[in-house]
Amino acid sequence: xxxxTLKWTENGLEIIDQRLLPIHEKYIILSTTDEVCQAxxxxxxxxxxxxxxxxxxxxxxxxxxxxxxxxxxxxMKKLRLTRPTAVNLFTALDKMESxxxxxxxxxxxxxxxxxxxxxxxxxxxxxxxxxxIHGAELLSDGDTVLTHCNAGAxxxxxxxxxxxxxxxxxxxxxxxxVFADExxxxxxxxxxxxxxxxxxxxxxxxxxxxxxxxxLREGKxxxxxxxxxxxxSNGDAANKIGTYPLSIxxxxxxxxxxxAAPLTSFDFSIATGAKIPIEQRSEMEIHTIFGMQVAPANVxxxxxxxxxxxxxxxxAIISEKGIAxxxxxxxxxxxxxx
Amino acid sequence: xxxxTLKWTENGLEIIDQRLLPIHEKYIILSTTDEVCQAxxxxxxxxxxxxxxxxxxxxxxxxxxxxxxxxxxxxMKKLRLTRPTAVNLFTALDKMESxxxxxxxxxxxxxxxxxxxxxxxxxxxxxxxxxxIHGAELLSDGDTVLTHCNAGAxxxxxxxxxxxxxxxxxxxxxxxxVFADExxxxxxxxxxxxxxxxxxxxxxxxxxxxxxxxxLREGKxxxxxxxxxxxxSNGDAANKIGTYPLSIxxxxxxxxxxxAAPLTSFDFSIATGAKIPIEQRSEMEIHTIFGMQVAPANVxxxxxxxxxxxxxxxxAIISEKGIAxxxxxxxxxxxxxx
Numbered sequence: 001x002x003x004x005t006l007k008w009t010e011n012g013l014e015i016i017d018q019r020l021l022p023i024h025e026k027y028i029i030l031s032t033t034d035e036v037c038q039a040x041x042x043x044x045x046x047x048x049x050x051x052x053x054x055x056x057x058x059x060x061x062x063x064x065x066x067x068x069x070x071x072x073x074x075x076m077k078k079l080r081l082t083r084p085t086a087v088n089l090f091t092a093l094d095k096m097e098s099x100x101x102x103x104x105x106x107x108x109x110x111x112x113x114x115x116x117x118x119x120x121x122x123x124x125x126x127x128x129x130x131x132x133i134h135g136a137e138l139l140s141d142g143d144t145v146l147t148h149c150n151a152g153a154x155x156x157x158x159x160x161x162x163x164x165x166x167x168x169x170x171x172x173x174x175x176x177x178v179f180a181d182e183x184x185x186x187x188x189x190x191x192x193x194x195x196x197x198x199x200x201x202x203x204x205x206x207x208x209x210x211x212x213x214x215x216l217r218e219g220k221x222x223x224x225x226x227x228x229x230x231x232x233s234n235g236d237a238a239n240k241i242g243t244y245p246l247s248i249x250x251x252x253x254x255x256x257x258x259x260a261a262p263l264t265s266f267d268f269s270i271a272t273g274a275k276i277p278i279e280q281r282s283e284m285e286i287h288t289i290f291g292m293q294v295a296p297a298n299v300x301x302x303x304x305x306x307x308x309x310x311x312x313x314x315x316a317i318i319s320e321k322g323i324a325x326x327x328x329x330x331x332x333x334x335x336x337x338x
Numbered sequence: 339x340x341x342x343t344l345k346w347t348e349n350g351l352e353i354i355d356q357r358l359l360p361i362h363e364k365y366i367i368l369s370t371t372d373e374v375c376q377a378x379x380x381x382x383x384x385x386x387x388x389x390x391x392x393x394x395x396x397x398x399x400x401x402x403x404x405x406x407x408x409x410x411x412x413x414m415k416k417l418r419l420t421r422p423t424a425v426n427l428f429t430a431l432d433k434m435e436s437x438x439x440x441x442x443x444x445x446x447x448x449x450x451x452x453x454x455x456x457x458x459x460x461x462x463x464x465x466x467x468x469x470x471i472h473g474a475e476l477l478s479d480g481d482t483v484l485t486h487c488n489a490g491a492x493x494x495x496x497x498x499x500x501x502x503x504x505x506x507x508x509x510x511x512x513x514x515x516v517f518a519d520e521x522x523x524x525x526x527x528x529x530x531x532x533x534x535x536x537x538x539x540x541x542x543x544x545x546x547x548x549x550x551x552x553x554l555r556e557g558k559x560x561x562x563x564x565x566x567x568x569x570x571s572n573g574d575a576a577n578k579i580g581t582y583p584l585s586i587x588x589x590x591x592x593x594x595x596x597x598a599a600p601l602t603s604f605d606f607s608i609a610t611g612a613k614i615p616i617e618q619r620s621e622m623e624i625h626t627i628f629g630m631q632v633a634p635a636n637v638x639x640x641x642x643x644x645x646x647x648x649x650x651x652x653x654a655i656i657s658e659k660g661i662a663x664x665x666x667x668x669x670x671x672x673x674x675x676x
Contacts, residue, residue: 198637204638206624210522214645244555289630300544
């Protein structure tokens with residue numbers, strides 16, 4: 001990968017500021033918990049796995065800020081409140097929390113916590129790579145993949161899920177091209193997916209979200225692959241707003257629709273997607289694009305950040321454990337046993 | 339209607355400059371054919387019926403520019419080349435052309451042509467009003483309509499087609515609210531539909547195109563109503579890109595999907611939508627929003643301006659002749675006999 005999504009430095013957590021892409025490739029250091037929280041909330045770092053890793057480092061940052069375990073605990077509470085939908089945030093913080101007392105008992109809580117955070121970081125990279133290698137088996141030389149939002153290196157610790165599948169296929173010698181939905185309102189597809197694919201020399205064509213049905217109908221697409229922010233026990237998958245209609249259009253055109261996500265994005269505590277909390281974001285994301293007002297001020301807006309794709313619209317789910325095909329029940333049950 | 343989409347003045351054709359809405363309500367005068375062509379190409383005036391009316395006045399403008407019938411003829415050729423998909427442009431220009439020699443024989447071609455253009459203008463208004471009254475019968479008090487792009491007063495000579503149905507329902511005493519897809523890439527929904535509905539005191543909520551499936555699934559929508567740029571003999575309807583996936587999502591959620599268009603938008607010379615030419619527009623519309631670059635420069639873009647909704651996804655077509663329900667064959671055949 002020709003850039004680092006996030007890495008630990010002696011001054012704190014360094015991230016690529018995704019708000020500035022694709023115009024500026026700028027790296028910033030987060031050296032307080034508040035800075036980490038703000039970076040997650042404002043999407044300077046985003047993508048379910050990357051949020052989990054960033055929050056883990058956020059706990060190390062808190063331990064550097066204060067030697068008080070209570071301060072670190074309250075910092076973790078703040079980190080938990082940054083975003084509601086991606087379950088990786090909570091999975092990662094649970095892991096950090098389970099080691100918190102031992103870390104403080106060890107006499108060197110910073111280094112102790114740093115080791116766990118780095119373990120989470122490196123494990124996410126390995127897991128993404130593994131799931132990508134599994135997913136790559138689904139792609140043939142010359143195929144074209146349609147994706148939505150950004151489930152790439154930028155959304156993870158550096159390899160990607162949906163785009164990881166593309167990278168792994170390319171690394172195995174297949175020629176793959178990509179159509180990227182621009183993904184309103186925050187244009188992660190146009191800004192981030194297009195940027196990271198071009199940076200890695202993969203041919204990418206950007207379309208508006210509402211053009212996906214046209215390219216599907218025109219036979220331009222062999223596979224739709226998306227990431228997920230949270231997958232319920234039955235396979236219902238929450239992902240960036242616009243994923244659900246894309247699944248409906250893929251079904252209409254008999255194009256396989258894959259969800260690629262690490263097990264850290266699964267929430268086996270909930271039976272269906274109906275239980276996944278959907279983040280509502282500011283109306284400003286719709287009416288103001290890069291500082292330009294595009295809609296009248298005296299109207300209403302509705303801005304859900306995610307939607308839930310029902311398991312029945314998903315051809316297969318790709319994780320580090322392999323590929324789950326319909327019916328999902330028994331294989332997802334196996335996956336739920338760690 | 340609290341504004342004029344277009345009107346004839348002694349200096350030429352006055353239009354509201356739709357490129358500047360909703361921020362500025364500015365009216366401009368077009369006094370040369372080139373100005374009229376440019377206004378149509380750059381979408382200062384847009385919407386299938388409005389384009390037809392503007393082109394008709396464009397012929398009058400040409401007659402004012404030069405007393406030569408050859409000049410007017412070559413101006414008409416330029417007008418025909420402005421945009422390919424909306425059939426109203428060609429229908430209106432055919433009508434003007436059929437009277438061209440008589441107009442020049444009359445000794446007062448300007449006034450002769452002006453009368454025909456005004457007839458086209460006023461007839462479009464009457465037709466839109468009539469189709470809207472028919473369509474309004476489909477709406478009940480308290481209903482919510484989802485629409486795409488702008489098929490309102492701004493898209494016609496001043497009343498609208500899809501939004502005309504809403505206006506007529508409201509005028510008949512029903513309370514109707516609207517969800518408006520913002521409609522990338524040019525945001526006609528956020529900029530124009532939201533503006534004209536708010537101006538006429540109708541409650542409107544703007545969403546990104548990829549949120550339509552969510553509001554349909556949440557049961558917020560009673561009817562989807564859109565306009566059309568060209569309707570084939572079998573009922574296949576070309577309309578702004580994004581209409582086709584909306585029709586798929588409406589079907590998925592059992593919400594009726596209506597197309598409202600005057601007979602001037604029908605092209606009975608073609609059997610199916612496969613014959614409708616689809617305008618491809620500049621990639622800049624996708625990668626640069628209001629002057630801000632949102633995607634990397636070194637990637638590809640694909641920007642079809644329209645898609646075709648198959649007749650099978652359309653619950654009913656509303657025209658000034660009434661409401662055509664499935665199966666469309668016999669009733670559209672009747673409509674085709676002028």
